[in-house]
Amino acid sequence: MLILGVDPGTAITGYGLVEQQGQRLTAHDYGVIRTQAGCPLSERLKQIYDRITALIQEYQPDVxxxxxxxxxxxxxxxxxxxxxxxxxxxxAAVQGLTVAEYTPLQVKMAVVGYGRAEKKQVQEMVRLLLRLKTLPKPDDAADALAIAICFAHSWCRAGLLMGGKG
Structure with missing residues (x-):
């Protein structure tokens, strides 16, 4: 199963693609979508929409x-x-993609096991769980990977998305 995690923002939107094969999680790609502060909001939102659509079309995630x-x-x-x-x-809706949503507290609980975990703790657990050599940067990309990991852990436990491609 391929999971696209997204940490939304108008200036910086983080994204992370995580593949789950059984209990193994692998980072396929991660990064950020940056928009110009001087651009009209409508243009910034269009840029985010276009880049998310391109990521969905390129990687064809399951969720x-x-x-x-x-x-x-x-x-x-x-x-x-x-x-x-x-x-x-x-x-996601235009591309026919299933969507899941989690609160920051749920993400921290799933990744670190503690809902009040510090950002550095979350980043280190993301690094360990995905077997990365260094902490994922920038923070928005690390957060997006954490969101994807949260889904992977929840899907594993609760059997969510039974009709998915994975």
Missing amino acids: LVVEELFFNKNTRTALAVGQARGVILLA
């Missing part, structure tokens, strides 16, 4: 997993992340 929006004290930031999530969900 797209995205971080759920959590309460943010900065309303402007929360709205921007919500808009980025919207175009990511739209790209």
Whole structure:
């Protein structure tokens, strides 16, 4: 099963492709989609949509997993992340891809075993679980890989996505 994890944002959207074969997890690709701060929001959202669509078409993942929006004290930031999530969900729907969503707490629990884990702890566990030589960079890409790992662990335990290609 190939899992596309996405950490949404309007300035930087992280992505990570993780393949699950039994209990073995392998990172296929990861990185970020960056948009220009001076561009109109509509153009930035289109860039995110286009790049996510291209990733889906290139890799043909079985599922797209995205971080759920959590309460943010900065309303402007929360709205921007919500808009980025919207175009990511739209790209998955247009491509006929199953979507799963997890909160940051669920991701930390699945990857580290502790919901209040620090970012460095999550990154180190991502490195260990995927057998990477170095910590995945930048942070947004590491977060996207963690989101994909969360799905892999949940799918393994709960038998989710029974009708998938994997």
